[in-house]
Amino acid sequence: MGIHIIKMPDIGEGIAEVELVEWHVQPGDTVVEDQVLADVMTDKATVQVPSPVDGKVQALGGKVGEVMAVGSELIRLEVDGPGNAAAGAKQKRPVERTETAAQAEDATAPAPVQERGADAHVATPGPAQVPIKGQAGQVQPAQSQPQVQPAAGAGHAAARPAGEKPLASPAVRKRAWDLGIELQYVPGTGGGGQITHNDLDSYLARGAMGSAAAGRAAGYAPRDDEQAVSVIGLRRKIAEKMQESKRRIPHFTYVEEVDVTELDALRARLNAQWGAERGKLTILPLLARAMVLALRDFPQINARYDDEAGVVTRYGAVHLGIAAQTESGLMVPVLRHAETLDLWACAAEIARLADAARAGRAAREELSGSTITLTSLGALGGVVSTPVINHPEVAIVGVNRMVERPVILGGAVVARKMMNLSSSFDHRVVDGMHAAEFIQTIRGYLECPAMLFVE
Known part of the structure; x- marks a missing residue:
């Protein structure tokens, strides 16, 4: 019998440390080759660490929520044969999970x-x-x-x-x-x-x-219970990202009301005619198309700002981040080259990315590289919101709830479907006038949806 030590793998991209977010084994468990031992998280994605050998878990090398350096001892196994370490080798910070569980x-x-x-x-x-x-x-x-x-x-x-x-x-x-x-x-x-x-x-x-x-x-009856929840894994990454964004970016939010009656009627008409064949459309693909067209006139908004280098990089390609709520927290998968997608291709890709994010299957490249973000809470969107910019981007467009209410139109009171756009901008590189003009351009496309298809 020997000891086989598995070290924290080098995940690439220059990452020096990762967070241990979940153990799939306990001391005393028997594992087989390729069995998943643990989940670790980088700044971009969760990665599963498999076992390269058959063996029995002797000890774990870290606690859930601990940030571990690449190359540090992750787990040690007892294996048939000599193993890759001496049986008496000193172990780094073993975690006696069985005793904790018993307590x-x-x-x-x-x-x-x-x-x-x-x-x-x-x-x-x-x-x-x-x-x-x-x-x-x-x-x-x-x-x-x-x-x-x-x-x-x-x-x-x-x-x-x-x-x-x-x-x-x-x-x-x-x-x-x-x-x-x-x-x-x-x-x-x-x-x-x-x-x-x-x-x-x-x-x-x-x-x-x-x-x-x-x-x-x-x-x-009076209650005195308390619950201490460790902020680890994706929740910690979200907290760090939001804190960094608010600390570094001077946000300002611009809210505009949009009459989406015609837009929603078009969506319903397209679904009735093509839904069974091409799939159902939500309002998001139409919003994405409006943003793509508006950004042609406002390239300074489709950008990322490296404030340490003092450089704003403007992009021709629209890599649209789509904020998606998952059980673990908010994730932002990226709709790459949104400018090349028609409505149904856009809808299919949004659905695929959202499903991958919620299932924890989104790859690192699918969660990074966005140039501007679209966020929506759907029916829970409220009246007004102040979305936080996805650093280092310079803008985020927020969609509030669509409601039908009375509006004066042509001197008559009529029922119209109204929706607010609540959008935030980095005031260091986006002037207030340009931000307002950008949202007004989007509003023009949404209120006259035929213009979405005119080049």
Whole structure:
């Protein structure tokens, strides 16, 4: 038997360190060649690290959320044969996951159950510590809760010594929580002193809750639970990116109202005639086309600004970032050469990129290199927003919710579909007048959609 050490791989592009975002194995697990061991994240994408050999996991070399240098020890395996390291070689920062998991399991046992979210944990009365599950599944101890005294009029002392954990099933714990009963003071008559539903009934019959506690409804019971969520992985990258953008770019936002009645009618007509054959169109491909045409007259907006070098690079190609919400957070896959795509090709590529981002399959090159970004929250778009520029770009166009409301048109009050464009610009390189003219040009294309097809 030997030891095989797997080091953090060199992912390329000059990357010196990566973040460990998920382990797929634990110490003691048996792995086979090509089995995925861990997920690591660069600034651009998540990469899976496979095992090059068969073996048994001896120890892990880092914790979830830790930033590790390329070439550092990631994991060590026990393998048949000599391996690639001496059995007694010193290991870098092993992570005893099994012990942590056991401690977490012990700590979790007395926690009451609450049906208000998979990750919500209710603080247990008494000095026991409550585990709090973070974003990456790490268990962290919360602060000890003070021992709660029985309500006035309880008429008896604590049913068990201070510090002793009350035993009860999840159903009993939930019922006690809903009734406002502190299990620390309920005598248990079940096996091993476990508290049963009959014990709760007896406690209530004795009037131990007092008038104030007895009148408490489940929906108004006080809550003291806390949840500590580790900001790691994609969430940390998003936080760093947003902080960097707001720190370096002096944003200004320009909002304009657009009548999209004709645009939406055109979209519906195209879908009715060609939807079954070419696929359904959303409003995004039409917006993308309007941006492509408008950027021909405003090349300073289709640009990236290297503020350290003091150079603005203007692009002829429109590499349009499409902000997509995923379970892990906001990602911006790139619609490359949007100027070459017709409506259906644009719609198909947007759908493909969004699906890849949500499934975690987007490649690094699909998540970088955008020259301007389009962001939309769809039906949740609100009335006005202040989108954050995707650094080092100089502009972002935000789409708000489309609503039908009364508008005065030709002296008559008519129902029209209205939508706001809320767009932000880098005021260092984009003047306010040019930003306003750019949005007004987009508005012209959207309100007269036939112009989208006139060259």
